[in-house]
Amino acid sequence: MDSRLIDSGLQELNKMLMELGLYSYASFKKAVDALRNWKYIGEDLISRSYQLMMKREEINSLAIELIARYQPLASDLRYLKSAMEIAYNFLRIGRYSADIAMSLIDFRDAEGKCEVDKLEPLIEVVYEMLQLAMELIENPDSTKAENIYKLDSQADEEYRRVLEIIIKLDNIKCGLMLALVARYLERIGDHAYYIADSVYYYLNGYRIAKF
């Protein structure tokens, strides 16, 4: 297609979305690392989540500007709607990552006493979901996006399994901390699902599953 005026705006938006995604993904990696090694980086991740808020606001502003200027339709319109949805979901992933890291600070006196490794299977699935979401942002693909559905079921299953373990723990502080972190992880997985769903909507005009 001949280059249209809107195209450079859409390219810019895509670049910003990739940056936001990478930043959010890095927050998640830092949170997991903090969890595995009981590091106190909560404050750092909170300030990163403010960065994400600003980046998300820039994405929304550009998307709204492109809508106002070009009144786009069809896949252009769907792309802009998806971009705004995806930006919000990356923001939430960054925020839950900060919440994970903050839990370690809140339960400081439980350091070294909690079996954090019980969360590993859940972490693994959520990692996979986020990686898939990142991949889809770079290369939108309907068939790949559909895989998120299976991964989401796995994450739900792992989450329930973790809760069953937690409920039997004697150390209340550890139980509480692990339950909170498990919940945050499960939510991060949900937001990765929403990102895949937004990519799928952009490509097809309808959603992976009905909510």
Add this chain to the structure above:
Amino acid sequence: MGDIKLRVRNLDAWYGDNHVLKNINLDILSRAITAIIGPSGCGKTTLLRVINRLHETVPNARVRGEVILDGKNIYDPDVNPVEIRRKIGMIFQQPTVFPHLSIHDNVAIGLKLNGINDRELLDKIVRKSLREAGLWSEVEDRLWDRATDLSGGQKQRLAIARAIALEPEVLLMDEPTSALDPGATSRIEALMTNLKKDYTIIVVTHNIQFAARTADYIAFLFNGMLIEYGVAQEILERPKEKLTERYLLGEVDLERWL
């Protein structure tokens, strides 16, 4: 979906050897706005002119197929085209204003040509039509002034008043706002949305945003063929046909998607 007011069946139209409409099948819904969109030369204005039998007034123009209004094919031999044009009114891009006539008589002229001469009745219908066209408050104290002093937007509403004075069942509009400024455009758009409570409106436009603001249903025409037809929101957000998609995205060279 509501009742079907007009059915277009296996419709072909020509100008001489030029085959401008190719096997069009389309159901137009009652009391709704249907927009016909497509690039210049796609046949959308011809389709409008076929629907109220204006097409045949051009030398060498031909039509095959049916246009069924309330169950009756308007191309049946026993149908009087003048009667059809009364039932199916037409509004053009450039509103026709008769310069030697007053605002009142510009609305009344269609009625007079149809043999209505009762002053009282004419006055009543003129007032009602001007009200329906949203022009009354602007002209009520100068009904007998010449209509040439009206602004572009007012002239277009005057043309609409003239059309609805004949109590048509269907209103055809050919690019009714493309010569108007944004304020006048938005008044006509609001008026159209009001009028659809009583009339079936078919509007032809190459302005997709205008169609997006006003239409309930959209038909996309290309090279004389109906490519896609459906609920406006669905056509605009998730067209099924690649060709519709490329047109909505603003692509110029569409042939390769045929």
